[in-house]
Amino acid sequence: MRNTQQRKTEWLNIQWKGGVMTHPVQQDGSSCGVIVVLMAREIMKAFPNVPILQFGTSRKEMANERKMMALQILKASVFDEAENCSMCSLKKPTGSVHRFINWIQCDTCERWYHEKCLGMAKEDLEQARANTWSCILCS
């Protein structure tokens, strides 16, 4: 901001006002990410041609797209709570040469953990096995 030069005052005395800019596609203040993903999807589908971008952007349509994307991501995920360790996300702990892998299941959330990944003392593990045990996410 400069003050007066050649008897003209610039910027300094302007009263700025806040405003709302409307967007021709996005109808709310939070769906830009969803729209970008939808645009990217259409571009990939049409490649190398120029895509025709046609999708609804109402609150209801954006909410539905969010839900569909979340389901698609979860479906494509290799993580399975019933078969993967909630600590390392693998079926077998890395560096495991043992034929038998010891697991422990949380009595609260029913997630599974490699004993190796928990790094618990042998006594604590035995106690956890004998009684009910809650994992770090639950306790």
Ligand SMILES: [Zn+2]
């Ligand atoms: Zn693990």
Ligand SMILES: [Zn+2]
């Ligand atoms: Zn748990």
